[in-house]
Amino acid sequence: MTSLPRSSPLALTVLALLHYKPLHPYGIQRLIKDWGKEQVVNVGQRASLYRTIERLLAAELIAVRETGRDQQYPERTVYEVTEAGREVTRTWLDEMLAAPKAEFPQFPAALSHALMLAPHELLDALERRLTRVDATLRAIDAGLASESASGLPRVASLESEYLRAITAAEVKWLRGVTDDLREGRLPWSKEDLMAFAAQQENGAGPRKDLEG
Template identity: 65%
Template sequence: MTTAPVKSSPLGLTVLVLLHHRPLHPYGIQQLLKQWGKEQVVNVGQRAGLYRTIERLQAGGLIAVRQTERDQQYPERTVYEVTDEGRAVTREWLEQMLAVPKAEFPVFPAALSNMLMLEPDEVTPILERRAAHLADQRAALEHLFTETPPGMPRITLIENEYLLAVLTAEERWLQGVLSDLRDGRLTWSREMLTAFEEASSQAE
């Protein structure tokens, strides 16, 4: 009986990588994700999402039940281990995710594309709030680096290094947009947009 291919996901990849180190039960996986700071790059806030991912990996033959732990202090816990197929798929997913940019659809660009529904003076304070959130996130990431023990290999925090670079770039871009909004270099109105629409229709 053949199993259906499992669709790759950031959480699925991370679970497989953790199980390369040692067999784990779901609670142990969640704790290790947080301990290693992986919640910065994968969504581990909802345990239900982790359980669904584990179910998909098991159904696809990428992980298997190693044993069931029974302890009077805790509910019964199922311990999982990665299979040979899971090891091969882990490498395949990792290479694909590293090498090929994926067409993703994050929330912010979608909101930007519809920003013209608001007036420029409405948008400015909203984007100022985003800039404040970005500054807080950047400060939190910078703090992580100051807390890093001396001699820790750079590779262990490479994802945070990337996130910091992206945050810094977005923050710089956003400050430029805010400056243009405040100075009137970036502006629009219903009349302006209507006139553009009419001109575009006539050009067709």
């Protein structure tokens, strides 16, 4: 077996679905959507799925089961998980569950530069985000309610529970910050920020009017 490819949510998902049954790439993509895994795995670009399959195949974590034909579709290659793939799946799953990984989403990165905006500009942007995130939260709630009503075992919905928890936390945080911005409890000005930066460069302590 060649060196293992780097673990990723998509690679783990491909291996996990092939534990269910041998599949061709379209079948993998369809199951990801049918089972709601697109909430946690990005399959918007089919090319990324094919690249992941190629890496898993090169590492001998999956193998070609058969190449079939269908009157409605072109020739399709069906893949199955290998024994090595089964072992790696469990290793990756344990690592991803147990060890937090430093991730760099774009929202915190943008927040770190929010001081470049005026307070009213930041308020406008965060209010628009709040509308979208709140809608996402309602959609997650509806999905969880539907899954519960269908009798789906809770363990199959844990990722949705987690997404609900972090989405609800973001809604709460956004409401607090937008309220503070709206009521003037979170003020700043370019002049004060530039003065503070200059003092930091000169090794001076913060000015009294900039202290908490």
